Amino acid sequence: MRLINVINHQLEEVYGSSIPEYAILSHTWNTPEEATFQDWSRPLTRIRKFKVSGFAKIYGACKRAREDGIQYLWVDTVCIDKSSSAELSEAINSMYAWYEKAKTCYVYLSDVRIASKDKRPEDNYSIDIFDVFKRSRWWTRGWTLQELLAPTNVIFYSKEWFQLGTKHALAVLISEISGIDEDCLRNIKRVSHCSIAQRMSWASKRVVTREEDVAYSLLGIFGINMPLLYGEGSQNAFRRLQEEIIKVSDDQSVFAFDTGSSVNTLLAHHPSDFAHQSKVRPSFAQSITSPFTMSNAGLSLTTPLIQTLSPYWVIAVLNCVEVRWAQQDMRKRSIVCLPLLGRDNRFMRAHAPVTLITIGVDSVAAQSPRAPPPRTINNNANRWNGDNTGSDILTDNTSSVGRTTPLEIQDLTTRKETTYLVSYFSRIYPLYGNEIDEAMKGFAIVDEDLNKATPERGFMITFPRSMGKYQYSSAFPKEDMHPEISFFLPSAKAPNMHSDGAGDHGEVTRGILVFAHLAAGRFKPGFLGAIEIVGIYLALDSATGSWTCKILDLGRQFGDPDLANEWVAKGDEMVVGKPEEWIHYDQQQNVVVAARTRFETVESEPCREAIMVEIVFDLKELLEERELER
Structure with missing residues (x-):
């Protein structure tokens, strides 16, 4: 690991237990003006270019570290020799840990400006500063997600190095911007305790320069180490990431994605497939989750299955729930279910009639007479979070019109588990040929009356x-x-x-x-x-x-x-x-x-x-x- 000595601006190499206390810089790149390892290694170059934006922000961060009594600083642009693929791979796999161990993380927002004391606000700054803060490019980049999550102490600065606030103090605003759980931002809840789907949702709208970084930028967030293969493409990189996650996690929310852009696939193509899964949480079931494994044949899963009248499709019950909060802090919890198409315990993900189903198992308020129950429609039209009345297991309840029903059982699903294979279309369809054609037509009802x-x-x-x-x-x-x-x-x-x-x-x-x-x-x-x-x-x-x-x-x-x-x-x-x-x-x-x-x-x-x-x-x-x- 290389660090900048903030006193003399020299790069120093440190190892293992000898790594000193250091600050770390989080920023967005402006490639033509960014400093490199080679540039910073030449004293004359870094002095000559000290006003260039890529160099100036490093000098600014060094000054801030000195004022905070921290002697060393890590900056990705100059502390990694990107001409070495081996060093780059090691750095990317270590980066989350480096941010996590930093004493302070300085977030430099180059597109957030604050009027100097001798300027009248009405000259150039009629927009509230936090409106500008929310629109900063920093919130849209893939790599900055782990740079926000990993460090305990994060401080935000404007282009002029005016302090805007800390991650802890701005937690409500940051949660609104990023979708990240406030408890994670306040260090109350560990990131690793959030579901796979929830963490993926945080990255769903972020962009990267190199397409493979859509996966590589998430390695630390999921505690994964894997080789980097630039040139493999974003889908292959993201698939490899999910396969590595499956090896170390029993959280089935990794399968709770919408198949709009990932039809006929086992795994998602992009974090955006999880865009609407921010409310998915791990299920605290009574039993231990049965192991699931990937092989060249597909995915072996063991879950309860909900049967239908069709011989061609079933609904798998995953070990995760969607949690939403109603009025008066009333919780609504729904089990997440995955439709599967096939037979004889060999299935593929079904795109019809729906990509995911959530079945409510917690109480909500009674509805008004002759009105459909209140519902929360996802932005994705392929999903709906069903509302329910009642609480877990049994409760004296009211229906949608306020009439007392028998002791209403909310969760009707079996606890009996079935082991089955989820594979690809190209593997499942040849097994059944014409007999599954009717199901493969989709759920369109063929009628003689076309009108x-x-x-x-x-x-x-x-x-x-x-x-x-x-x-x-x-x-x-x-x-x-x-x-x-x-x-x-x-x-x-x-x-x-x-x-x-x-x-x-x-x-x-x-x-x-x-x-x-x-x-x-x-x-x-x-x-x-x-x-x-x-x-x-x-x-x-x-x-x-x-x-x-x-x-x-x-x-x-x-x-x-x-x-x-x-x-x-x-x-x-x-x-x-x-x-x-x-x-x-x-x-x-x-x-x-x-x-x-x-x-x-x-x-x-x-x-x-x-x-x-x-x-x-x-x-x-x-x-x-x-x-x-x-």
């Missing part, structure tokens, strides 16, 4: 704990159920009931899904101790955007005419014209249905907005499982 409008909303049918001893049997209307993609798009309109008992067709569309126990009708009534034939009534109100779900006990046998003429009518009686009954959770005997999460779909297929319906057939086992976790 038929895309449905505004629909239901995505899922089974967080598998279907167990039940199987899908029928639906009304049958043509509205699409098992190959596990979507139900009800089109049959319910009658509007008036006070005189008369009805007409209004804005409510609805239908029923039927699931039969494998032993339905084989034994005496009540022998199974469960509903033998389950009807799931689902309705949408296009006028208000509301939806609801209900469980119907269809007895021991049914016919399609019964669905159309009897059971749908019973469902209508429960909810049509009764906004207080439009709840998102229902429970009968051993069956639970919840419809609490919605998201915007990719390319509006098969509908513009999907409501995720979770159906559970083993409530008793679920409660026993949750009780053991307490």
Whole structure:
């Protein structure tokens, strides 16, 4: 390691335990005017060019260090011999540690000017200084992220070397600018305790001069050392970084990126794929995360899987959560889920119907009657953070209209884990050929009527704990159920009931899904101790955007005419014209249905907005499982 002696401006080499106390400079480069190792090594050159901006800021930093009683200074432009690739590689892999060990980091903002005492502010400085501070180029550069995070003591200076404040004092403003957690800026929380996705989000909008530096500038932030291969390109460099992270971390948020620019890939192409993941946190689960590994075949993962009716896709539950804060400091926590396409435990990342799903498991305030729940739409239209009512596990709760529901279970997902392979499109598709073509068409519904409008909303049918001893049997209307993609798009309109008992067709569309126990009708009534034939009534109100779900006990046998003429009518009686009954959770005997999460779909297929319906057939086992976790 080389340091500048701030007394005589000479470069000195220091090693190991003999490294003295030093300050360090953080700045942005103006390449034509920057000093180099060779320039600074020549006394006449550095004296002759002392007014050139690249030299002047080093002299200014030396002066500041002397005033602070620090004898040595490290500056990247002159303390690294960049003509040596070996030295450059060593320096880049060590740089985070060097900034971390510095007594003080001086951040020099060359584009932030302050009026001198003899100037009137109205001459040139009508803009508030901190507005200029927020727009500084320093906040946009890739390398300055670690230079902000690593040192404990960071002081910001203007072009004239006027002190603007410290990282600790300006933490709120810096957090607003950078998206970094305030606790990290105040040294309350270690950077390593933040999720992979969260750290990636901090770098998502930063730029670098050499494309590979998009990855190399993040090495220290993730505690990674790896060889530098300039010329490999940004995608290869960033892929190598993620592979190295996977080797040392069990944080699955590394997979919680949006696939808009990284379609058909295992890993993200760029930090910008994590731009909307700043709220993702590690999950503090009861069990230890099963190891996951990369190989030439792909990624081996072990997680719970949420099943669908489709034989072609499932939803993986990652060990990370998205945390948002509602009014009155009310926390909303959502598990992060990853749709996967394939079968037989060999999958690839799915781009449709959505790139990521977040399923809420914490409480929020009750909603107003006949209104959709408040939601936070991400800037990325492919994701939505679903709102929920209730707290962890069980709670006396209110629905979207303030009506008390049964003890509502927030997290319905299984704790049983499955080991599977996530690979590339080129590896997965040949395994299945034509049989997966239907799924590969995306989630567009092919209809003979090409003029038929895309449905505004629909239901995505899922089974967080598998279907167990039940199987899908029928639906009304049958043509509205699409098992190959596990979507139900009800089109049959319910009658509007008036006070005189008369009805007409209004804005409510609805239908029923039927699931039969494998032993339905084989034994005496009540022998199974469960509903033998389950009807799931689902309705949408296009006028208000509301939806609801209900469980119907269809007895021991049914016919399609019964669905159309009897059971749908019973469902209508429960909810049509009764906004207080439009709840998102229902429970009968051993069956639970919840419809609490919605998201915007990719390319509006098969509908513009999907409501995720979770159906559970083993409530008793679920409660026993949750009780053991307490």
